[in-house]
Amino acid sequence: MATQAAFMPGTKVETLTFWGTVASWLTTVDHKRIGILYGTSAFIFFLVGGIEALIMRLQLARPDNTLVGAERFNELFTMHGTTMIFLAVMPLSAAFFNYMIPLLIGARDVAFPRLNALSYWIFLSGALLLNSSWLFGMAPDGGWFGYANLTTTQFSPRHTIDFWMLGLQILGISSMLAGFNFLVTIINMRAPGMTLMRMPVFVWMSFVTQFLLVLAFPAITVALILLMFDRFFGTLFYAPAAGGDPLLWQHLFWIFGHPEVYILILPAMGIVSEVLPTFARKPLFGAPVVIYSGIMIGFFGFGVWSHHMFSVGMGPVADAAFSVSTMLIAVPTGVKILNWIGTLWGGSIRFRTPLYFALGFIAMFTMGGLSGVMHASPPVDLQQTDSYFVVAHFHYVLFGGSIFGLFGGIYYWWPKISGKMLDERLGLWHFWLMLLGFNMTFFPQHYLGLIGMPRRIYTYAGDLGWNFWNMVSTIGAFLIAVSLLFFIANVFRSLRSGAVAGNDPWDARTLEWSIPSPPPVYNFARVPQVQDRDDFWLAKHGDGHGGAPRPKAAPVTAAEIAAIHMPPTSYWPIVLAIALTVMVSGLLISTYQIIIGGLATLVLMYKFAMELHRPASGHGH
Amino acid sequence: MADHAVAHAVHDPNIGNTGLDNRKMGMWAFLGSDCMFFGSLIGTYLAYKGKSISGPLPHDVFDIPLTSYSAALLLASSLTMVLALAALQQSRVKAAGGWLFVTAMLGLHFVLNQVYEFTTFVLHHGLKLSTSLFGSSFFVLTGFHGAHVTGGVIWLLILVSLAMRGQLDARDYTKVEITGLYWHFVDIVWVAIFTVIYLIP
Numbered sequence: 001m002a003t004q005a006a007f008m009p010g011t012k013v014e015t016l017t018f019w020g021t022v023a024s025w026l027t028t029v030d031h032k033r034i035g036i037l038y039g040t041s042a043f044i045f046f047l048v049g050g051i052e053a054l055i056m057r058l059q060l061a062r063p064d065n066t067l068v069g070a071e072r073f074n075e076l077f078t079m080h081g082t083t084m085i086f087l088a089v090m091p092l093s094a095a096f097f098n099y100m101i102p103l104l105i106g107a108r109d110v111a112f113p114r115l116n117a118l119s120y121w122i123f124l125s126g127a128l129l130l131n132s133s134w135l136f137g138m139a140p141d142g143g144w145f146g147y148a149n150l151t152t153t154q155f156s157p158r159h160t161i162d163f164w165m166l167g168l169q170i171l172g173i174s175s176m177l178a179g180f181n182f183l184v185t186i187i188n189m190r191a192p193g194m195t196l197m198r199m200p201v202f203v204w205m206s207f208v209t210q211f212l213l214v215l216a217f218p219a220i221t222v223a224l225i226l227l228m229f230d231r232f233f234g235t236l237f238y239a240p241a242a243g244g245d246p247l248l249w250q251h252l253f254w255i256f257g258h259p260e261v262y263i264l265i266l267p268a269m270g271i272v273s274e275v276l277p278t279f280a281r282k283p284l285f286g287a288p289v290v291i292y293s294g295i296m297i298g299f300f301g302f303g304v305w306s307h308h309m310f311s312v313g314m315g316p317v318a319d320a321a322f323s324v325s326t327m328l329i330a331v332p333t334g335v336k337i338l339n340w341i342g343t344l345w346g347g348s349i350r351f352r353t354p355l356y357f358a359l360g361f362i363a364m365f366t367m368g369g370l371s372g373v374m375h376a377s378p379p380v381d382l383q384q385t386d387s388y389f390v391v392a393h394f395h396y397v398l399f400g401g402s403i404f405g406l407f408g409g410i411y412y413w414w415p416k417i418s419g420k421m422l423d424e425r426l427g428l429w430h431f432w433l434m435l436l437g438f439n440m441t442f443f444p445q446h447y448l449g450l451i452g453m454p455r456r457i458y459t460y461a462g463d464l465g466w467n468f469w470n471m472v473s474t475i476g477a478f479l480i481a482v483s484l485l486f487f488i489a490n491v492f493r494s495l496r497s498g499a500v501a502g503n504d505p506w507d508a509r510t511l512e513w514s515i516p517s518p519p520p521v522y523n524f525a526r527v528p529q530v531q532d533r534d535d536f537w538l539a540k541h542g543d544g545h546g547g548a549p550r551p552k553a554a555p556v557t558a559a560e561i562a563a564i565h566m567p568p569t570s571y572w573p574i575v576l577a578i579a580l581t582v583m584v585s586g587l588l589i590s591t592y593q594i595i596i597g598g599l600a601t602l603v604l605m606y607k608f609a610m611e612l613h614r615p616a617s618g619h620g621h
Numbered sequence: 622m623a624d625h626a627v628a629h630a631v632h633d634p635n636i637g638n639t640g641l642d643n644r645k646m647g648m649w650a651f652l653g654s655d656c657m658f659f660g661s662l663i664g665t666y667l668a669y670k671g672k673s674i675s676g677p678l679p680h681d682v683f684d685i686p687l688t689s690y691s692a693a694l695l696l697a698s699s700l701t702m703v704l705a706l707a708a709l710q711q712s713r714v715k716a717a718g719g720w721l722f723v724t725a726m727l728g729l730h731f732v733l734n735q736v737y738e739f740t741t742f743v744l745h746h747g748l749k750l751s752t753s754l755f756g757s758s759f760f761v762l763t764g765f766h767g768a769h770v771t772g773g774v775i776w777l778l779i780l781v782s783l784a785m786r787g788q789l790d791a792r793d794y795t796k797v798e799i800t801g802l803y804w805h806f807v808d809i810v811w812v813a814i815f816t817v818i819y820l821i822p
Binding site (some may be wrong): 181188194219242606613 | 668
């Protein structure tokens with residue numbers, strides 16, 4: 001065991017200088033480090049998007065307020081939506097994909113470690129390009145779904161839309177590369193014995209998400225390419241004067257945009273499906289049905305996009321078809337909610353912070369789902385569309401759903417990632433304040449919407465009866481901000497002086513808890529042999545029907561660890577991501593920059609591809 | 622070291638638990654995604670078909686014999702790609718490099734034909750990106766296909782140069798096979814584009 005301790009994290013094998021440490025992070029291909037990079041960046045952007053929201057709520061706190069003007073308000077809601085979706089929730093999910101999927105399937109890394117690093121650096125480049133627009137006073141202002149033809153040069157002559165369009169295009173590349181990587185990882189890197197139906201449900205929901213990523217992003221890629229050609233090269237795709245149809249944008253955007261909703265929620269559903277069985281101490285109720293439901297949600301997710309467009313007048317046939325398909329998709333979602341409740345039923349429940357967040361997820365997401373079914377009916381939708389009711393609805397699914405689920409995941413897996421426990425008391429303060437603040441912020445918005453407050457207005461008159469609930473909503477938003485201070489304090493406290501977690505602090509069910517916290521760089525000293533979905537639980541406790549726990553394996557020897565071969569670090573991912581960004585941002589600056597950046601990208605792609613082709617001696621493959 | 626060599630021969634890190642190669646599966650995932658990409662572009666073209674409010678119209682400008690010739694070049698290049706792969710499998714590296722070179726040249730010929738076609742459209746028919754919906758959707762769709770072919774030609778030429786430098790042999794079968802998957806895909810997309818855009822009136 002002494003030999004293994006030398007490889008345990010926390011015990012420094014080699015001491016690096018400051019710059020050596022920085023370089024090791026810049027060149028890392030370790031899925032765990034990339035997961036931490038994703039998670040940290042996403043949390044910072046989550047705070048940025050949150051500050052944007054707070055400024056909007058301050059502006060709307062009182063009627064006829066003059067804190068920000070109409071133009072700044074447009075920038076704020078555009079960047080808030082874009083940031084929260086593409087720079088906060090998606091990369092936070094990606095952080096869990098990166099860190100947890102290889103651990104949950106018993107693998108030592110993802111299928112393409114360098115491609116994984118490339119995804120992260122491209123993501124960061126796109127995020128910085130998008131947010132650099134603030135520095136130039138050209139923050140995007142066309143709304144997060146950037147409807148044509150508001151986005152054409154005639155109506156948006158400045159570079160505002162260009163920052164948004166190019167930023168999203170870069171982020172799309174990152175998401176698709178990550179999608180290919182995790183599809184292959186999940187199919188091909190599972191430990192022996194882990195059949196598809198033995199995969200943990202989080203991995204399953206992530207698997208469906210990867211399909212959505214690789215199949216939905218091309219639609220927005222094309223929509224953005226057409227927009228780019230309209231804005232830079234004079235094409236007429238979104239020009240009604242030449243016969244172009246602005247609805248083309250809406251269709252392409254929502255063919256991406258609705259699967260995107262499930263890209264945002266399915267990972268959180270997966271996390272909840274891991275947290276509930278652990279803290280109820282019984283298997284996920286009807287796990288195969290939860291998996292089938294996830295697949296059905298992913299499949300139907302491609303057939304409901306036009307319910308975002310009822311108000312454009314598609315005619316009764318299209319309206320009816322999309323209305324029915326939208327109601328249909330509520331069925332597998334409802335099945336999942338039933339199964340989560342069934343998991344809790346009769347369990348010996350231990351109330352810990354991750355479970356609170358998972359329960360918060362179920363309650364809040366159910367409310368968001370119910371108002372979602374209301375929108376599925378076109379006549380109802382026509383009353384609600386573009387009102388605050390819709391704002392309330394999608395915050396209940398994306399904040400009450402995704403964010404609560406993702407925080408549940410953070411509290412659940414933090415001990416595995418950091419090796420330290422988070423404080424329960426601070427965690428509960430965070431949970432209750434966030435739940436209270438969230439409901440104070442968004443529940444009144446249902447009512448505001450129904451009495452006629454449109455979304456995206458920067459101010460309102462004082463005699464409309466909206467004053468009180470807007471003030472309540474603003475106070476709620478600041479309560480959310482305060483709750484996050486508790487979270488941040490908790491994190492720093494844990495890192496400084498948190499209790500040591502040990503391998504398995506929750507007495508949990510899946511493979512990642514069978515290895516040290518934080519895991520060694522190679523994850524599993526021995527590749528596990530999997531016999532069940534809750535394999536680690538069965539190994540510890542037997543199958544509950546008289547089957548005995550499995551005998552403990554012999555200690556890992558130094559020779560076994562020495563034989564493990566991990567991929568070397570690489571500079572090419574970060575350099576390639578920079579070159580790509582230089583090329584794309586050249587559209588805003590000069591043609592020469594596009595050419596230089598483009599040539600550099602080509603050369604670096606070649607270098608990237610050739611790095612492992614016939615390497616110098618030392619690396620067997 | 623001998624032990625290591627044996628261990629690696631037994632366990633190729635690119636082969637996963639399904640027995641399939643990671644890289645090949647990654648390429649299939651990319652091609653699935655690319656189907657949606659071209660699907661969206663072709664869908665855009667079809668949505669705008671006949672909606673242009675000014676000429677020239679598709680059949681005023683299309684040179685079907687020329688484009689048929691281009692299509693034949695691309696189809697033939699799929700055959701030479703297969704021949705390259707077969708040669709590599711039998712460790713005939715020189716022949717493999719030769720066939721890869723022929724494949725690249727057929728692709729290059731296709732691209733040059735497209736350059737000629739685009740130039741004719743612009744100079745003789747006055748059809749530009751900004752002329753009409755037809756001009757916009759035609760050039761963007763076929764242009765992105767041409768960019769895919771160009772990327773494939775560069776990829777093939779890199780393989781040719783590796784073969785000439787003795788850095789390509791039967792061990793690299795999967796790499797060349799993946800190149801082939803991409804190349805055949807681009808070829809098949811052209812069959813769809815050629816039929817839907819050029820042949821159907």
